[in-house]
Amino acid sequence: MTWLVPLPVVLPLLGAALTLMMARRPRAQRTVSLSVLTVTLLVSGALLWLSTVEGPQVVAVGGWVAPLGIVLVADQLAALMLVVSAAVTVCVLVYSIGQGMADGSEDTPLSVYHPTYLVLTAGVTNAFLAGDLFNLYVGFEILLVASYVLLTLGGTASRIRAGTTYVVVSLLSSVIFLTAIGLVYAATGTLNLAQLASRLDELPDGLRLILQAMLLLAFGIKAAVFPLSSWLPDSYPTAPAPVTAVFAGLLTKVGVYAIIRTETLLFPGGRATSVLLVAALLTMLVGILGAVAQTDIKRLLSFTLVSHIGYLLFGVGLATQLGLASAIFYVVHHITVQTTLFLAAGLIEQRGGSSALDKLGGLAKLSPVLAVLFLVPALNLAGIPPFSGFLGKLGLIQAGVADGSVLAWLLVIGGVLTSLLTLYAVARVWNLAFWRTPHPDMPRATLPRLMVWPTVALVALGVGLTVVAGPLFDIGDQAAGDLLKRSGYVEAVFGGGQ
Amino acid sequence: MTPNLVSIVLIGVLFATGVSMLLERSLTRVLMGMILLGNGVNLLILLGGKAGTPPIVGDGPAEEMADPLPQIMILTAIVITLGMTAFLLALAYRSWAMSGHDEVQDDVEDRRIMELAERDEGSGADDTHDEHGPAGPASTTPHDSDISRDSSTPVVAR
Numbered sequence: 001m002t003w004l005v006p007l008p009v010v011l012p013l014l015g016a017a018l019t020l021m022m023a024r025r026p027r028a029q030r031t032v033s034l035s036v037l038t039v040t041l042l043v044s045g046a047l048l049w050l051s052t053v054e055g056p057q058v059v060a061v062g063g064w065v066a067p068l069g070i071v072l073v074a075d076q077l078a079a080l081m082l083v084v085s086a087a088v089t090v091c092v093l094v095y096s097i098g099q100g101m102a103d104g105s106e107d108t109p110l111s112v113y114h115p116t117y118l119v120l121t122a123g124v125t126n127a128f129l130a131g132d133l134f135n136l137y138v139g140f141e142i143l144l145v146a147s148y149v150l151l152t153l154g155g156t157a158s159r160i161r162a163g164t165t166y167v168v169v170s171l172l173s174s175v176i177f178l179t180a181i182g183l184v185y186a187a188t189g190t191l192n193l194a195q196l197a198s199r200l201d202e203l204p205d206g207l208r209l210i211l212q213a214m215l216l217l218a219f220g221i222k223a224a225v226f227p228l229s230s231w232l233p234d235s236y237p238t239a240p241a242p243v244t245a246v247f248a249g250l251l252t253k254v255g256v257y258a259i260i261r262t263e264t265l266l267f268p269g270g271r272a273t274s275v276l277l278v279a280a281l282l283t284m285l286v287g288i289l290g291a292v293a294q295t296d297i298k299r300l301l302s303f304t305l306v307s308h309i310g311y312l313l314f315g316v317g318l319a320t321q322l323g324l325a326s327a328i329f330y331v332v333h334h335i336t337v338q339t340t341l342f343l344a345a346g347l348i349e350q351r352g353g354s355s356a357l358d359k360l361g362g363l364a365k366l367s368p369v370l371a372v373l374f375l376v377p378a379l380n381l382a383g384i385p386p387f388s389g390f391l392g393k394l395g396l397i398q399a400g401v402a403d404g405s406v407l408a409w410l411l412v413i414g415g416v417l418t419s420l421l422t423l424y425a426v427a428r429v430w431n432l433a434f435w436r437t438p439h440p441d442m443p444r445a446t447l448p449r450l451m452v453w454p455t456v457a458l459v460a461l462g463v464g465l466t467v468v469a470g471p472l473f474d475i476g477d478q479a480a481g482d483l484l485k486r487s488g489y490v491e492a493v494f495g496g497g498q
Numbered sequence: 499m500t501p502n503l504v505s506i507v508l509i510g511v512l513f514a515t516g517v518s519m520l521l522e523r524s525l526t527r528v529l530m531g532m533i534l535l536g537n538g539v540n541l542l543i544l545l546g547g548k549a550g551t552p553p554i555v556g557d558g559p560a561e562e563m564a565d566p567l568p569q570i571m572i573l574t575a576i577v578i579t580l581g582m583t584a585f586l587l588a589l590a591y592r593s594w595a596m597s598g599h600d601e602v603q604d605d606v607e608d609r610r611i612m613e614l615a616e617r618d619e620g621s622g623a624d625d626t627h628d629e630h631g632p633a634g635p636a637s638t639t640p641h642d643s644d645i646s647r648d649s650s651t652p653v654v655a656r
Contacts, residue, residue, distance in 0.1 A: 134571055134574075138574065141578050145578075145581060145582075145585070148585055149585075152589065152592075155592050155596075157596045157597065160589060160592050160593050160596060161593075161603050161605075163589060164525060164589055164593065164602050164603075165602065165605075167582075167585070167586060167589065168520070168528055168532075168602070171532055171582060171586075172520065174578075175532075175535050175536065175539055178539045178543070178575060179539050179542060181543070181571070182539060182542045182543035182545075182546050182568075182571075183542070183546070185543065185546045185547070185567070185568065185571075186545065186546030186547075191567075234605045234607075234608070237607075293611055293615065294611065295611065295614070296607065299607060
């Protein structure tokens with residue numbers, strides 16, 4: 001069944017070509033992209049099941065065996081990320097179709113929207129499946145180029161300004177990544193992740209540290225880790241709501257995924273623990289303090305996004321099985337919830353005519369559905385029991401306490417504090433936008449059904465994570481065990497390609 | 499290729515000039531910096547592989563063949579850089595068409611929030627119920643464009 005592995009990359013790319021040819025027929029475009037992403041979701045689900053039952057699924061592209069050719073590897077972590085990202089992209093696509101039909105403003109998706117969106121999906125899936133450092137780079141480039149186009153859709157002044165920052169910072173991180181790839185190849189003579197796992201161990205300590213630091217730097221920019229995070233709140237909020245939602249859900253998480261993959265497979269043993277933990281603490285606190293100061297919902301959510309990347313790094317930095325398992329669970333939770341919140345912010349903008357807190361008010365009375373759709377994921381993000389945000393944070397805190405070092409305890413305290421401040425930030429949004437008397441300037445808009453239902457689906461998915469938390473945590477735990485053992489991945493790559 | 503001093507110095511110069519161009523305000527210069535950096539990285543990758551005869555099977559002994567992999571990677575990187583260059587040029591052109599210059603601008607919202615904090619009207623001040631009036635933190639569009647013009651003034655002066 002390994003022929004399934006390349007499909008999550010190939011299908012969206014074919015779909016992109018098809019939708020590009022159908023540029024003048026929006027209805028056909030919508031049908032093609034929806035069906036392509038639905039099939040991708042099903043394939044990803046099958047891959048998750050296969051990788052759980054049979055172990056990592058490996059395909060040697062073009063029939064070239066492992067160290068020579070490029071391999072695509074779907075182990076449990078990659079497959080889990082595929083499933084969540086596919087589910088999110090389907091929902092956001094429906095939402096953007098709804099938004100496009102609802103208003104004739106500048107936010108209307110143009111004919112390039114569907115092809116670009118599908119290319120973005122292909123880049124994300126390619127990065128998850130890459131078994132090769134250079135293929136990972138290519139995956140990043142695919143998704144970045146698509147994201148440049150989506151971020152500057154329409155070419156308005158504010159989007160050009162935001163896009164400039166985003167493009168230049170991303171290009172810089174790509175240059176750093178490419179330099180690191182050049183150095184890794186010069187030092188080891190291979191870029192295959194499985195082969196690198198053993199060859200990097202033979203290098204002198206200093207050289208290995210340089211390579212690790214450069215890769216961490218490149219991925220840190222993409223994942224928006226604190227000292228490298230200030231580009232994110234500047235660039236995300238100006239894009240159309242569905243674009244911001246899918247960026248917030250997926251793009252930074254691809255960076256986090258790359259950090260998890262390289263820190264476990266290439267540089268095991270937790271040598272970067274203290275750096276990662278300090279960065280995690282600062283990311284959490286600086287991010288959430290930034291969120292508290294904002295007066296615009298989308299910017300506030302962008303800062304919480306940065307802040308919660310800190311939790312993921314916390315789990316990765318601990319480098320224990322429980323820490324990694326909790327981080328994987330938290331990634332799944334955070335992709336879902338952050339995307340939902342941005343979609344809800346888009347709905348607020350649709351209903352209230354603005355996303356600035358001082359121009360909103362009384363939405364709870366005007367639109368009770370919207371109030372529920374915002375409140376549930378907001379409480380989920382803040383970590384109120386019994387939502388999945390609470391379970392993820394609980395796992396991380398347990399892992400931190402089990403570690404027992406001073407730094408880990410500091411992070412436990414920081415994590416709890418960040419959770420409380422998140423609650424404060426979202427409660428502020430609630431008080432200002434949903435309570436108070438309605439603002440006189442607010443329009444009498446209605447919410448299109450196609451925008452509400454995908455948001456409902458994602459809210460339900462976020463709540464449903466609590467129901468399936470047991471099995472999901474088991475998958476995360478197994479994946480974390482495999483990541484720490486390394487042997488399963490390496491054997492699958494060298495034994496599996498035919 | 500075995501690294502020699504000339505190529506290493508060349509890579510260093512490309513990186514250094516690239517980085518200093520990247521720190522400029524004008525998007526066109528940033529773009530040139532990116533191109534220089536990209537060329538520096540490509541040379542660096544080339545140094546990582548072995549030099550030799552063309553890597554075609556049957557053309558000569560395998561030990562003397564060049565390592566084709568770095569060249570393939572460079573080719574991919576060149577294609578990506580080309581696409582990026584085109585996109586950045588389009589951005590610079592669009593920025594010039596909309597505002598008459600192609601300078602990277604400061605984030606207006608950041609400045610607004612800092613001003614609010616200085617006047618102590620920031621996030622804590624919005625608890626009152628009747629602040630939809632002109633005293634609230636709502637700043638109008640002409641005010642915003644004033645700030646962005648201010649931010650670009652020192653650059654022009656430089």
